[in-house]
Amino acid sequence: MTAATPLKIETPSGKGADDENFPVGSFLLPRRLRPHVATYYAFARAIDDIADNPQATPEEKLVRLDAMERALDGAPGDDAAAVEKATRLRSSLIATQVDFAHARDLVSAFRQDAVKGRYADWDELMDYCNRSASPVGRYLLELHGEDPAGFRQSDALCNALQVINHLQDCAEDYRRLDRVYLPGDWLREEGADVAMLAAEAAAPPLRRVIRRTVARCRQLMPEARALPSVLRSRHLAMESAVIVKIADRLLDALTQRDPVAERVELTKVQFALCGISGAIAGMLR
DSSP states (O other): OOTTSOSOOOOOOSOOGGGSSSOSSOTTSOTTTHHHHHHHHHHHHHHHHHHTOTTSOHHHHHHHHHHHHHHHHTOSOSOTGGGHHHHHHHHHHHHHTOOTHHHHHHHHHHHHHHHOOOBSSHHHHHHHHHHHTHHHHHHHHHHTTOOGGGHHHHHHHHHHHHHHHHHHTHHHHHHHHOOOOSBHHHHHHTTOOGGGGGSSSOOHHHHHHHHHHHHHHHHHHHHHHTHHHHOSOHHHHHHHHHHHHHHHHHHHHHHHSOTTTSOOOOOHHHHHHHHHHHHHHHHTO
């Protein structure tokens, strides 16, 4: 272990697959691939928790993320137990011959989270999503042996989901981490200020920015809805169709409800209905 590396690399938040908006490695995926999906998710969760730790300084976060990437690359020197999730993912990627870029891009995005708290415009936000969200879908497609031509549809779905999650967490991200993913130019144009995220409810200018963000997510959804139809794997088509249903339902909810005043999420019944209808749609694609 290098002198600059802390004894404890990970800073677990306690969040897991059950806290996500979408099914992670669900029974819809082939049984033989689920352990690899779980290993990828565990790595992503670990480095996300590092970047989102409000007690760690930006410098400490970067040191920890660097250690995880070194382990991913197989570099010697760090305590094996401290970087176990990265080491396990390395073994998984080698075994499945999936591109390491889908993990390295995540590290790049979370390094950015450690030091950046504002986004100038939608394009800058999409650049972040292309490294924080798109790699997840690309990993799943490659793991299932899908044609990379499907990356375009997968990217649209993953990026929409990422922004949906940003909207769900907009108040908490600002209060805990002073991090705002709403486009800065839209905030200015609507006369909104990030400090409005600390209020008990969204002021009208902020509500307009949220609705603009939802509208841009909706523009991604036609491409996203095409994803199940371009996949060869029926298992993955079913899983992706479920996620499309969830995304559409959450966008409807975010249009009608205030994510500053409450946590906007689906009920268990709504989630189950998305699962059933999505699985059927994917199977019959």
